[in-house]
Amino acid sequence: MNTSSTPTHFIKNIIDEDNRSRKWNGRVETRFPPEPNGYLHIGHAKSICLNFGLAIEYDGVCHLRFDDTNPEKEAQEYVEAIMESIRWLGFDWGEHLYHASDYFDKLYEFAEYLIQQGKAYVESLPSEEIRRLRGTLTEPGINSPYRGRSVTENIDLFQRMRAGEFPDGAHVLRAKIDMASPNINLRDPVIYRIRHVHHQRTGNRWCIYPMYDFTHCISDALERITHSLCTLEFEDHRPLYDWVLDQLTDKVPCHPQQIEFARLNLTYSIMSKRKMIDLVENGLVSGWDDPRMNTLAGLRRRGYTPSAIRLFAERIGISKADSWIDMTLLEDCLREDLNERALRRVAILDPVRLVIDNFPEILEESCRAPNHPQKPELGERTLFLTKELYIEREDFMEIPSKGFFRLTPGKEVRLRYGYIIKCTDVVHNEKGEIKSIHCVYDPNTKSGTTGADSRKVKGNIHWLSAKHAHPVQIRLYDRLFSDPHPDTEQKDYKKTLNPYSKQIITGFVEPALLDTLPEQCFQFERNGYFVADRIESTPGKPIFNRAVSLRNTWAK
Template identity: 65%
Template sequence: MAETTTTPSNFIRNIIDADLASGRRSEVVTRFPPEPNGYLHIGHAKSICLNFGLAEIYGGRCHLRFDDTNPVKEEQEYVEAIQRDVRWLGFDWGEHLYFASDYFDQLYAWAVQLIKAGKAYVDSQSPEEIRVNRGTLTEPGIPSPYRDRSVEENLELFERMKNGEFPDGSHVLRAKIDMASPNINLRDPVMYRILHARHHRTGDKWCIYPMYDFAHGQEDSIEGITHSICTLEFEDHRPLYDWFIEQLGIHAPQQIEFARLNLTYTVMSKRKLLQLVREKLVAGWDDPRMPTLSGMRRRGYPPQAIRLFCDRIGVGKSEAWIDLSVLEDCVREVLNETSLRRMAVLRPLKVTITNLPQSEIVCRGANHPQRPELGERELLLTPEIYIERDDFMEEAPKKFFRLAPGREVRLRNACVIRCDEVIKDTAGEVVELRCSCDPDTFGANPADGRKIKGTIHWVSAVHGRRVPVRLYDRLFREENPDRAEDFRDCLNPDSLVETEAWVEPSLLEVTPGQTVQFERTGYFTADSVDSSAGAPVFNRTVTLRDSWAKLKK
């Protein structure tokens, strides 16, 4: 199995090592805090591997916490899907499963504490007025006309907000910090807003909900998180994170930011992914073309490959783009070691062997060339077989080492054949090759001793079976779809081609979710949804090599 040592040395580990050595921290407690408003994607995998990996390395623990502070966008379906994906990657949070909604009572009490301390107030401006009066990067904000309300009035209004007396958008609770701060996040940020929406866990108990910036630092504190690891877009939010902790006088986790994953030929905005699903531009969150973990799982990406990829790209402070081929190489590396070999023909061309000594000849093929313990399977060579159409050229160049008129090629696990005659239809299309075999070339150690440069795969026309195959490719044809005016204009029209393949009979025994290598073609996985016993539907997981690299050159 490819090595998947989680979380190699990086600047975050250096910080943790220094904290432990100085006695500032005595343990390592991290958390992965997804919002249950969509399915996890490959970008989340980097954070999962980092947070859970650090906990494993230092003998600590990692919490799974759902930041469910926005009931308008959250669903139980997402909660369950996220847990499935984290477990699929090989991580376990044990008893440490938490929800922001577990802390709503405590967060409300802390908000009241800040009001009493004169550090928070109820603002009755409209959302648009708040936005405009917040200022810009070059101009300070304008204080709200309600900023100097008395503590008593703020307490009364905040309680009435909680009791559901006001409509959405009529009031918010804001922290009183500094409207002239160069950091816009400190210009009296909103702590609570009114939302008359049913929560998937708390039902109708609440009609005010905390903002993420107020909630997540306190959630970390309640759970005893030591290192709150997040992506760089939260770096400017760290002073606010620390301000709330300091004003409340509670346990202070350390926030550390790292660069998020940017992957070519991919979008990872939840909004855009949801748009693809809702507009039926893909077949759902688990469409094998999607960068979601559920999509990659259905396509046949092994979890070990995802973890290997996260290890290889490392953790840094600078934004960088990772080519999708790096991920695909990790998939190939893991699948090469684990996948059984089978023969399948995607674009069949009929070949008639005119002098086969018997009606069928038993051949044997290794299930895996580097793993003899996996044994062999039986292959039956018959006078009529199918080969790949691309393995024949009527006018072949000198370095074409496959089949051509008068040329020889070796049939994998069988014998050498020579093309004697080309049969065409009335339109001039090649429909059949008539070949002769050399009977001395059967077996693993043929007696002829000749070196044949070309070896091709084949499937018996008698014993082979036709199965549905989906040829998946990259969802976008542009390296950075986000740069386009409309990312949907960059969709690759050839990202899915549905066809059929002739396969050797043993492929009918593949179980849903199992991946095999179609020799010389690529890795294919029996679809976990649409396959059934004896009736697989194969998804192309990844090709044997990066064909897009040639296109870019």
């Protein structure tokens, strides 16, 4: 057992104490229980890394269990997307794949048992009346007139509910606990409802489905989970979790411990699946894997790596205190990861033509550029220097501002990996826009040659030969929302959408990028980190998505 690979936190302390006391005989069994009603997002990644990570550290196992108790909103597409995202993050559940629907027979059996024990009853009030009689945080609830039904009548009604005799909403099954409890979750919660809906796994076998609070604790117990980890919003549900299992002590193999931790609150993001579905269905994004979405599928397509997301999960830590994590931390984790692994390449995103007047027309001079400046073992590639080049428009300024050290009239800069040049003329079109920049080069200043650095210049710009550069589609993605807290009740999150979150341009890239495979990442020198789109990019015709800029420029 290795418990030192990640920073310690209160959940690890609980597990360590359980192991010292032999509470579970050294066994650590966790689970990740997603609902198959949408794609996983960055908030789920925190839970995935926690549950699977603890299982790895303590030589235990982590189950993947789909909470498929609401067939109206569930789909096989979501099941497959969830499994793909977990595997992409680097985790696997092995043989421990489960579904809440695996336990529908047992759950029904336990519900009948509760009725027989006088712990549950069939409720016939409409849902609005149930809510009204439930009370408030300051006022106790009121007993339903159906609370006193006999065991025989409750069993008969419940069996007829299962048989499909009643329409949706005609009855529900409620646990009989305490309508005066200060915890509203214990005021006779609904544990079964009628839904005449086809289920993706069980078909039309069932027309009644268990509620989450009833299903989850029993599923944990049947799977012999030791530590049931969930976010803080379930803290008030823990007494119900324990109450259900306390009634079934002789029916289930164990009573897992529910432990709550703070969910991820990330700026410039929404974590509501309902709102994400709204974005997708209303065409405000191109789909669940839109690179602007904070779904794991979207982050993957954007260019995020599994190791960057795992690093992020480790750095934000696990605690009981709710807090906001700035998006910058997630972006910094990606920069840190890609800085190590991404090969360097040259791309010109906003090109302007540069002509070296004294460079021979037919000459193609090779310049050697490292694939990674800190890793010489990764070798070099060749960039061809010709008379006509493309440079970034922002690297030239006719009337330079203070502190501008790139190309300006009469001034010198170095062409990265090449020569020092001086601007001699600027040609404009009929609109007054810069059409081309004319320069001369000093043939004695080629980078890497003897004496080349004897004359220093402050500016250093990147370039591509106009003859050898290839046009490609480049998608400049930014944060989907312009407001750091779009997901609040006081705001219409749609009104905070960033109109500049996606820009499609045609840029030029060096020849080495033409055969890029989907999902290959590169650092476009001075422009950021880019990835070949995993869906639409093909070798020979790459499409590049900007994953993240080289530094945080959001505030600007």
